[in-house]
Amino acid sequence: MALNYTKKTVDHFLHPHNIGEIKKPDGYAQIGNMVCGDQLDFFLKVEKGKIKDVKFLSFGCASNIATASLMTEKVKGMTIEAAKKYKWEKIVSDLGGLPHQKVHCSVMAVQGLKKAIADYEKRQETEKAKPTKVVMKVIVKKVTVKAKKKKTTKK
Amino acid sequence: MALNYTKKTVDHFLHPHNIGEIKKPDGYAQIGNMVCGDQLDFFLKVEKGKIKDVKFLSFGCASNIATASLMTEKVKGMTIEAAKKYKWEKIVSDLGGLPHQKVHCSVMAVQGLKKAIADYEKRQETEKAKPTKVVMKVIVKKVTVKAKKKKTTKK
C-alpha cells in the first residue's frame, strides 16, 4: 500500500486548521461513524450568505484529518452558493495528490460540508424549529452507506 | 540430484580396473546400448570352471564405469557357480553406497556378467557352434528392455 502523502498533506495532518467546535452553530453535520473507521463533524457560522467560520472534529486517519483541514481553509469566506459547488477533486489537487485508496476521504469531507450547509438551509426555512436528534441520526445513516460504497470501489 | 559418490566409487571411475577387451573370449555379452545412455561389453576367460580373466568396455556414466570395475575385480578368480550368484547389492555395499538414481548401474553390471556367463555356458554346450551375430542382437534387445524398466522405476 502506497501511503506516500505529499508534504502538504502531512502538514495538514500534523497541524490541522479549523479544528474544534462552534458553540451554537448555524449549520452542523456529522458524517461517517467510528464503526466504519472515519467520522467528521462540521460546524458552520454563516453571515450574509457567506461562511464566516467553519470548524471540524475528526475521528479518522491522517488523510481524513488533512482533507477536512484543507477544505475548511478553502471554504472559509466563500458564499454558501460557491461552497455548495466545491468539489472533492479540488482537495486532491490542492494537496498535490492523494494515494488512490485515500481519495474517498476527500469525498467524505465534501459530503460532510454539503450536509452541514443543508442543515443550515433547513434551519433557515423552519426558522424556529430546531432539528431533533432523531432526525439527524437518520440523515447520518444514509450518508454513511454512500460513503462506504465509494470507499470499497476505490480501494 | 545428489551425486555424492563415495571415494571408492570415484577411484573406480577415475582408475577403472579390468578395462579392455579379451581376444577370443570364452564368454561375451553386451548389455544396454548408447541410445539408452549406457552400454557395457563383458569378456570372459574361463579355466577349470573359474573366471580366469574378465574385462569390460563401457559407454556410460561414472557409476556405470565404477560398478563394472568393482564387480570385475570381485569376480575375477571366482568359480562360475559363485559368480552366477553374485548380487548387485554386493557392489553397492562394497562401494560404500550409490546415489539411489544410480543403483540401476550395479544391476546392469550384474546382468551383463550373467549374460556373459550364459554365453560361455551356451558355447560349452554347443562346443563347435559359435553364436551368430543375429542371435546376439536378440539377446541384447531383451536385456535392454529389462534394464530400462529398472531404471525408470528407480529414478
Add this chain to the structure above:
Amino acid sequence: MKVYLDNAATTRLDPRVLAKMKPYLSDKYGNASSIHSLGQEAFLELQKAKESVAKLLNGEAESVIFTSSATESNNLIIKGVALANQAKGNKILVSNIEHPCVRESANELARAGFVVEFVPVNSEGLVTPEELEKLIDKETILVSIMTVNNEIGTIQDIAALAKIAHKHGAYFHTDAVQAIPYLKIDIKKMGIDLLSLSAHKFYGPKGVGLAYIGKGIKVKPLIVGGGQENGMRAGTYNLPGIMGLVFALELAYKERATYLKHVKSLKDYFWQKIKKEISGVKLNGSATKRVPANLNIMFGSIEGEAILMDLSYKGVCVSTGSACSATDLRASSVLKAIGLNKNYLNSNIRFSFGRYNTKKELDYTIKCLKDTVKRLRSFSPIK
C-alpha cells in the same frame, strides 16, 4: 530517535545470519541441481541444512521443503493437500483468525467446490477443542490453525487441536510464522503434520520460507518444473536464503530463553507505563496465553491509522494490525472474531517488540504516544 516496534511485520536481518549467508553470495554460488562439484557441494549443504531444521523442529529432513515465503508455504499446503486428497473427503477447516494467505487459499478451495468452514475463536482468541469437535467430521481432509496469531499474539493449544484432527482422520497444519522465536516447536510431540515458517519473521532473510510436509502426505505442487524439492517445489534452490533461514532458526532456538526474557521485560515495562500514563486504553486478546512480544492496545475515541502516522512522523514505527496491503475493510477481522465492541474496532495499535529494542526506545515511544493520543483526542468528536 528511530524506534521500530513492528517486529511482527518483519525483523531486521541479524548480522550474524548475514555473515553466514555471505559465502553463498560469493564463492559458493553453484546450482544445487548441477552434478559437477560446485553443484554437488551446494546440494550437500542443502541436505545438511534440512537435517539441521529437522533436528531443531524434531521432524524428518526429507519433509523439509524450502519455499519463498510462508505465504507460498501456506498456499502450497492448504490448496495442495486439499486438491491431492479428494479421495479422503471434501471439507477443510481453518480458524477464523488465520492470516489472509490461509484464508484466501481456503476461499479459493471454496470456489472450487470444497466445503470450507471457519472455526470461531473465543474472546481470548483461542480455538477451543469443543468448537473444533463441533465442526469436524469424517469428510474433513485438513484442519489449519495458526500457532500464534499475528495481530494479538494468542498461542493456541496445538497439541490438543492436532489430536482432535487425527481422531477424525484429518491432517493438521499450523502456520507457525509468529511462533518463532517464542515457542519451541516440536513437530512430533505436538502432532503436527504440516507447518509453515517465514525466515524474515525471526531475523532471517526475506524471500525464503519453509513448508514442512509430513511423510506420506500427498500434496499437489504449486510450482512445477525442474523437479527440485522432490518435485514438491520447482525452481533453482535459493541457497543463500536457505542457509540464512536455517542459521536464524538455530539462533532462535539457542538463544530463546534470553530472547524471551528480553522481550517480556520490554513488554511489561511498556504496558505498565501506558496503563499508568494514558487513560482509556485496553489490551486486546488474552492477557496470559500470548507471546510476550505482542501488545495490541485499544486507544479509546481516536483512530488507529492516525495514531500510527502521527507516531511514524515522530520516528516510531508501529502497526494497526497486520502489514497486509489488501485491507478492503479497514477493521481487523481478528479483532472482530474475538468480539471486540464495534466502536473500538478502528482504534487499535499493535506494538511488537524484538531483539534490538531497548528500554530507552520505549521511554521515547511513551513520550511520543502521550503527545499523539492527547493531540488526536483534542479534536475527536467521540466523547
Add this chain to the structure above:
Amino acid sequence: MKVYLDNAATTRLDPRVLAKMKPYLSDKYGNASSIHSLGQEAFLELQKAKESVAKLLNGEAESVIFTSSATESNNLIIKGVALANQAKGNKILVSNIEHPCVRESANELARAGFVVEFVPVNSEGLVTPEELEKLIDKETILVSIMTVNNEIGTIQDIAALAKIAHKHGAYFHTDAVQAIPYLKIDIKKMGIDLLSLSAHKFYGPKGVGLAYIGKGIKVKPLIVGGGQENGMRAGTYNLPGIMGLVFALELAYKERATYLKHVKSLKDYFWQKIKKEISGVKLNGSATKRVPANLNIMFGSIEGEAILMDLSYKGVCVSTGSACSATDLRASSVLKAIGLNKNYLNSNIRFSFGRYNTKKELDYTIKCLKDTVKRLRSFSPIK
C-alpha cells in the same frame, strides 16, 4: 585450477550487485506493506525499481511483478493466463524445446482439460512462423515460446512469432531467462504480452524472478494472501532480492556490448581449439542464431555424464544440458526435438561462458578435455 563453464545454470553474484543489496540486508529492512515510514520508504523503492525495469525493457511499471524465480513466473503466467481466460478459448501452444517449468505447467493444464500442443522446431532449434501458423487457431489463448533456449542457445524470432499470436487473438509469452544479458529485450517493439526472468542467470541473486504481465491481461494468481503485487502475488516483498535483480538488469543492459564481445571471443577461441585438437566432435543447434555464450558439443562414442564427472574431478564445471534434477529420461528432449541422431543423444556437453571466465581457464579446460576424451574413448565399446 577451478573453471566454471556452466553460466547457463547459474552465475556468480556480481559483487557490485551485492553491494547494492547491502542496505536492504541491514538498515532498510522495512516491510513494504507497512504504512509507517520504514515500510513506505521500502514501498517507494519498490516502485522506483519497477520503473527502472519498465524503462530497461520498454514496458509499463505496473506490469512488473516480482516473484521468487522464473519457474514461479512461468507457472504463474502459463497456468494463470489459461485459467483466467477460458472465455477466450481452451488451447495453449508451447514450443517443444521449452524449459521443464513451462512444459510441466502446460501438462498440468492438459490434465485439467485444456488442449495443449507442442510446436515443433526445425533442426536448428527454431520455431518457424509456418509451424506456428499450422497449429494456432481462434481457440488459442496463449502462445509461449522461449526467447533463447537453455541447452543449445538458439534465439527465436520473437517479434515474428508474437505477431502471429496476435493475429489470431492469442496472448504471447516468452521465457526470456536465457536472453539476458545477451539480447536487448524490448517488450513493445517485440510485441511481448508476458515475459519471465530469473535474476541469478544474469549475475543477480538467487531466489528472485520477474513476471511481466501486460496491462489488462487477466491472470489467476498462484499465491494468494496479503494482496501484494496488486493481488497478483502475495507474500512479503523480498526487497534485497528485488533491488539485486534490478541492478543486475541495469548492468546487463549497460555493459551489454562489452559483455557480448568478451563471451564471443571466449566461445570462438574455445570452439576453434576443440575442433582442431579433438576429433569426432559436432556442434548441436544453429551455428549462427545462438547466443555467443553457448556451445553444445557432441563428443562421439563416449557418454556425456562421464565426461562431465571426469572434468569435474579436474576442477572444470560443465553440464550435460540443463541443470534440472527431474531427468527421468537421461537424453535431452531438446536435442531430440532438433532431430539429433539417436546414437548421439547421450554424448553431449554444454559449455556456457560468462563474465568471469578467462582465456587461461579455457586453455586449462582444453587440456583437461583432451585427456578426458582420450581416456573415456580408450575403453568405449563404440568404434
